Amino acid sequence: MKSNTADEDIRRAVAEAAEPQAAPDGKPYLIISLKMTASISRSQGVPAKEVEIAALKQGIIPSRYLRNIGTIGLDGQIKLLQSTVAVVGAGGLGGTAIELLARQGVGHLIIIDDDRFSEQNLNRQIMCTEGNLRKYKVTVASRRVKEINSATTITTFRERLTGDNAEKLLGSARAVVDGLDNLSSRLIVERACRQLAIPYVYASIGGFSGQLMTIFPGDVGLSSLYGSPSSTVPEQGIETRIGNPPATVAMVAALQVQEAVKIITGVGAPVRNQILLVDARACVVDRIELGR
Amino acid sequence: MALITVRFYSLWRSYLGTDDTTLQADDIQDALNQLEDKFGPRLRENLEIAGVHLDGKIQDYSLILLNGITLRNLKSTALKEGDVLHIFPPSIGG
Numbered sequence: 001m002k003s004n005t006a007d008e009d010i011r012r013a014v015a016e017a018a019e020p021q022a023a024p025d026g027k028p029y030l031i032i033s034l035k036m037t038a039s040i041s042r043s044q045g046v047p048a049k050e051v052e053i054a055a056l057k058q059g060i061i062p063s064r065y066l067r068n069i070g071t072i073g074l075d076g077q078i079k080l081l082q083s084t085v086a087v088v089g090a091g092g093l094g095g096t097a098i099e100l101l102a103r104q105g106v107g108h109l110i111i112i113d114d115d116r117f118s119e120q121n122l123n124r125q126i127m128c129t130e131g132n133l134r135k136y137k138v139t140v141a142s143r144r145v146k147e148i149n150s151a152t153t154i155t156t157f158r159e160r161l162t163g164d165n166a167e168k169l170l171g172s173a174r175a176v177v178d179g180l181d182n183l184s185s186r187l188i189v190e191r192a193c194r195q196l197a198i199p200y201v202y203a204s205i206g207g208f209s210g211q212l213m214t215i216f217p218g219d220v221g222l223s224s225l226y227g228s229p230s231s232t233v234p235e236q237g238i239e240t241r242i243g244n245p246p247a248t249v250a251m252v253a254a255l256q257v258q259e260a261v262k263i264i265t266g267v268g269a270p271v272r273n274q275i276l277l278v279d280a281r282a283c284v285v286d287r288i289e290l291g292r
Numbered sequence: 293m294a295l296i297t298v299r300f301y302s303l304w305r306s307y308l309g310t311d312d313t314t315l316q317a318d319d320i321q322d323a324l325n326q327l328e329d330k331f332g333p334r335l336r337e338n339l340e341i342a343g344v345h346l347d348g349k350i351q352d353y354s355l356i357l358l359n360g361i362t363l364r365n366l367k368s369t370a371l372k373e374g375d376v377l378h379i380f381p382p383s384i385g386g
Contacts, residue, residue: 278302
């Protein structure tokens with residue numbers, strides 16, 4: 001645990017490293033570079049995110065987040081850095097979500113997937129390349145996050161989330177992002193999130209269609225779409241016939257990340273008790289109010 | 293008989309070329325039968341053009357909500373004036 005003196009040392013080091021900048025309107029602000037953040041992290045023996053949080057608390061913006069602040073503010077960026085987001089599935093939706101969450105500056109990512117990359121993943125799974133086929137998705141995702149943001153810490157689980165291990169895998173998460181590809185797994189995640197009181201950002205896609213809703217404990221959820229008991233729901237949908245094209249995956253994953261950012265920062269209202277339907281072919285987005 | 297609105301979403305709207313329709317129906321089954329007669333062949337034909345062959349009726353491969361509640365969870369199948377049916381394809385991939 002850091003002492004007050006150590007905290008003060010970090011604050012002073014950050015203040016000394018700050019560089020003045022001027023906004024287009026002439027308003028001055030302070031930034032701290034990636035290089036100086038890393039240097040203070042090393043010299044003070046603290047994680048980079050602690051340096052970034054210390055900077056933001058003094059109104060000094062880590063330059064890497066400069067383009068985030070206009071939407072979520074300094075407090076929003078601090079909340080993100082102090083938060084854990086779990087991504088269940090690191091394939092199509094999950095891979096893009098992980099990439100964006102790291103860029104957004106979420107402090108801790110939990111990545112859960114037991115699968116390896118295969119050739120049919122290359123069309124849409126942003127982490128999948130010809131060079132890492134047959135590699136475990138969590139291994140590749142972890143490496144990618146480290147390349148993007150050294151302040152984001154990562155916990156990986158190379159296993160499937162089940163009712164039995166859900167608390168161990170998701171327990172510390174502030175939000176859970178759905179990167180799955182079948183309904184039965186989603187129902188397990190939804191149930192676990194309700195039990196653990198964690199908001200669950202559900203999404204799925206098929207062809208040009210995508211759907212999304214954020215489910216807080218007590219909200220309507222997947223049974224409002226697929227009915228109950230869950231034993232009668234379909235395992236897969238039209239994607240088995242019309243595929244999973246990359247643009248639909250990226251669009252819907254981006255919306256999921258924005259939902260997670262809303263949950264954590266409080267900036268914007270999540271899509272709750274509604275299903276959001278994306279039609280990439282017609283470029284139309286609809287919402288339907290859901291009942292019980 | 294109740295006058296209800298039927299709204300199509302995402303791919304179904306694209307393939308049917310319409311956002312919505314109205315119809316007079318006694319209950320859910322009556323409404324689904326009318327929808328199938330009016331739109332089923334066109335939807336399957338356009339899906340076939342897109343390379344997708346689907347057997348069955350619209351209700352067999354769609355998510356259908358009545359006033360935001362899935363038909364699977366409805367307590368009554370009766371319709372009342374002003375009800376809205378929402379119909380869209382299930383997308384479960386990722």
